[in-house]
Amino acid sequence: HEWHAWLRALPKAELHLHIEGTLEPEMMFELAGRNGIVLPYADVQAVRDAYQFTDLQSFLDLYYAGAGVLVTEQDFYDLTMAYLRHAQADGVVHAELMFDPQTHTQRGIALETVFAGLARALREARDTLGISSYLLLSFLRHLSEDEAFATLEAALPLREAYADLWIGIGLDSSERGNPPEKFARVYGRCAELGFRLVAHAGEEGPPAYVRSALDTLKVARIDHGVRSSEDPALLQDLIRRRVPLTVCPLSNLKLGVVHHLRNHNLAKLLRAGAVVTVNSDDPAYFGGYVLDNYIASADALDLSRDELVTLAANSLKASFLPPAEQAGLL
Numbered sequence: 001h002e003w004h005a006w007l008r009a010l011p012k013a014e015l016h017l018h019i020e021g022t023l024e025p026e027m028m029f030e031l032a033g034r035n036g037i038v039l040p041y042a043d044v045q046a047v048r049d050a051y052q053f054t055d056l057q058s059f060l061d062l063y064y065a066g067a068g069v070l071v072t073e074q075d076f077y078d079l080t081m082a083y084l085r086h087a088q089a090d091g092v093v094h095a096e097l098m099f100d101p102q103t104h105t106q107r108g109i110a111l112e113t114v115f116a117g118l119a120r121a122l123r124e125a126r127d128t129l130g131i132s133s134y135l136l137l138s139f140l141r142h143l144s145e146d147e148a149f150a151t152l153e154a155a156l157p158l159r160e161a162y163a164d165l166w167i168g169i170g171l172d173s174s175e176r177g178n179p180p181e182k183f184a185r186v187y188g189r190c191a192e193l194g195f196r197l198v199a200h201a202g203e204e205g206p207p208a209y210v211r212s213a214l215d216t217l218k219v220a221r222i223d224h225g226v227r228s229s230e231d232p233a234l235l236q237d238l239i240r241r242r243v244p245l246t247v248c249p250l251s252n253l254k255l256g257v258v259h260h261l262r263n264h265n266l267a268k269l270l271r272a273g274a275v276v277t278v279n280s281d282d283p284a285y286f287g288g289y290v291l292d293n294y295i296a297s298a299d300a301l302d303l304s305r306d307e308l309v310t311l312a313a314n315s316l317k318a319s320f321l322p323p324a325e326q327a328g329l330l
């Protein structure tokens with residue numbers, strides 16, 4: 001398709017991407033092999049067959065188990081470099097990657113190992129692939145706020161060494177029952193420290209969680225946020241305040257947030273004036289990288305070329321890049 005090449009060439013940023021969610025089954029086996037880990041799957045196909053999710057938690061259970069093969073600095077480097085190559089092939093010029101330190105420190109992996117492997121790939125890709133990037137350290141919301149504080153304290157000594165990359169904080173994992181306000185104090189501390197703030201809200205959780213992420217956590221962007229449309233006053237606020245939503249259509253489809261992409265509200269949100277962006281979330285688990293998300297959405301929702309240009313431009317403008325750098329990429 002001629003328009004796929006056109007879409008690929010549009011400069012875009014990826015703003016909602018969990019690096020642990022880019023672990024393809026092939027790499028899962030490769031890393032398990034070199035780390036002496038026995039996987040509960042016979043082969044790559046058995047892993048793919050297991051990826052039949054009914055909701056967010058059914059995905060998270062396999063996602064956290066999969067991350068168990070990541071042990072060495074080289075593992076984190078290889079994972080990140082493989083993602084960056086995919087991203088470059090999709091026309092991504094800037095990526096803001098979330099990572100879940102608690103998933104690794106809970107298994108006895110040193111925080112420094114995680115940072116070092118991610119950063120080596122990100123810095124190399126800046127030179128060899130021409131992709132700029134930032135890191136968003138994400139707290140696991142099913143754990144306590146005290147554990148989030150402990151993670152922050154453990155990471156802060158590394159801040160200076162990774163100051164070119166680690167600019168922000170995110171909140172992910174099981175949404176229902178873990179409202180944003182559970183993390184009000186740690187987000188307040190992160191704001192004082194000068195971090196940029198995002199949080200997952202309104203994926204499975206109610207619009208009230210989006211309101212709380214905005215007003216209590218004071219986030220600059222909402223990850224997902226698709227349930228915001230259930231509260232018209234909230235949606236009007238998001239539009240008026242130009243709060244970006246990092247929407248992940250194929251993720252929403254695979255986790256049953258929507259039952260068909262035709263029913264996805266991305267186009268309605270965009271046409272109502274919301275700052276919508278398109279992202280892949282966990283591409284190895286949801287069956288598509290960012291360009292696949294653009295194409296599937298365009299097909300299902302009849303997005304016009306102008307709308308696709310707007311989505312790509314929104315992604316750069318919603319990034320944490322300084323405005324002058326955004327302008328250079330647009």
Ligand code: HPA
Nearest residue numbers: 018172173174200281282
């Ligand atoms: N939602 C919440 N937590 C996550 C996700 C998601 O889509 N992906 C990885 N962690």
Ligand code: ZN
Nearest residue numbers: 172200223281
């Ligand atoms: Zn996510």
